[in-house]
Amino acid sequence: MDDVISLVARGLPVGHNVWQETQWRELWHQRYCLIDHLGMNQVHPCEGTLDTWTNWAGVQTCRPARYFEARTEQDVLDVIRLAESNGAKLKVIGSGHSPSDIGCTDGYMVSLHKLDRILHVDPETSLVTVEAGVTLETLNERLATEHSLALTNLGSISAQSVAGAIATGTHGSGVNFGIIATCITALRIVSGGGQITTASASQNPEVFSAALCGLGALGVITQLTLQCVPKFNLRSVDEHTTFRKAVAQYAAIAASADHVRIHWFPHTDVALVNRSYRCQDAPTPSAASWFWDSVINHKLLQAAFLLAKSAPAVGPLVNRMWAWLSTKAAPLRVDRSDRVFNFDCLFKQYVDEWAIPVSAFPAAIAELREWIDKNQYVHFPIEVRFVKQDNIMLSPAYGQDVCFIGVIMYRPFGIDVAYTEYFDAFEAIMMRHRGRPHWAKVFGCSPAYLQGVYPRWADYLGVRARLDPRGLFWHPWHARTFGKGAAPPVADAAC
16 A cells, blocks of 8 residues: 555656556546545646646736646546545636636646547438547548538637537627537536536436536536538638628628628728638639738738837728738638638737627627727727527527627737727627627626526526536636626535
8 A cells, every 4th residue: 555655646657667557547546535635745647737828819827736638538537536625626728719817727727638539420410429629620620531521610710629619609600500519419528526417408408508608617528429511612702892881781791691701991991791602612722822921911910000009090001901902812712611711810819709689780880980980099800790599508699690799909929909998898889789798708797797698697507506516617707707696615625
């Protein structure tokens, strides 16, 4: 026994010649309670080293007390039990693309980026079961090249893990397509106390609905089954129009293609309408240009934004220049679906995005334009996307078709710019129209407001209390978002 305790306390690496990896993990799992009672510092094979965690945009940082990289569901169970035995909070993290502090903790952090296998592909039903940490980018590539399949819809990037993308309501665009989570048919979640729940529309449906936009407060999703489709291409067509025409004809524009985006260049009357049609047409030759992508859209644009920071009067000229340059780009492109759904988000940025009822779009965008014209230079674009309603408890599209409006302020060369007044005004307009914030973005509305726009707010909190009664997964972001009244009791340190 002394030898066992000594080896575990020293944290021998995976593959040590005394035990094979599986034996080592089983030994650790059996002994962690004993070691805790002896007051020793457990070291798990999946524990890593991370001093400071930073999100993709570089605007959120934290210093987790301990950091783990789970490779198996058993690793997840072990880390949950370890955190509970030490009275620590546990944050599960994906790729860190959320601009807000939803990924931050000073407790334990477990990353799922090594929990990334494709477990099963059913060629008859196109159902695909994956581990939660696989990125959308990896999944897109393997589905297309190995199985001739695709995800039916995507957002602007695919760097997120699958579980991370659904946790915050990631979405694409298309009046007949819901948020990404609507393609999930089943999931497996490990929650407080190490309980494992399999959920779908027919099995544990309340857990399923809550976990499809779970905000990291219910537990650790370890597996998901996705309804995929035969792979397809997209024919993407850009059309320049006026802001006024885009607003006046928004309903017809939204329904004019499978997937539609509207990009408005503030301080101009220019709007870019992107329509994407699902097809099997042959891909067009790549129009990628190093000079355009690297010099014009990165270096020169950052320099222009930096100049506008010091001389705001220059800003509208910058927007007008890039609006004009956008008319020179190739208007037609055909490529594999994920390559068209995704696009270059350029450089570091602050972003805010809200979903409002589709019918509220003309009034809301008019109010936003009026505020901008009277108050502040802002960056382009303001993006508009359309999403079909769903029945996911905390989905921004719950119970109604919505229009997502996103605003952005870039950080040229990593330098901060003024954005809070703009975002505050934007949010006030969105709230006047009963909007719901994108959960991954930074927003400042109160818990009382959120409760008023989410009919199943209390149902979600009920599921959360059942799955995690001690609040292992409850962090400052949740306390701020849901309010003190929703806070779980303080977790007991128990083995």
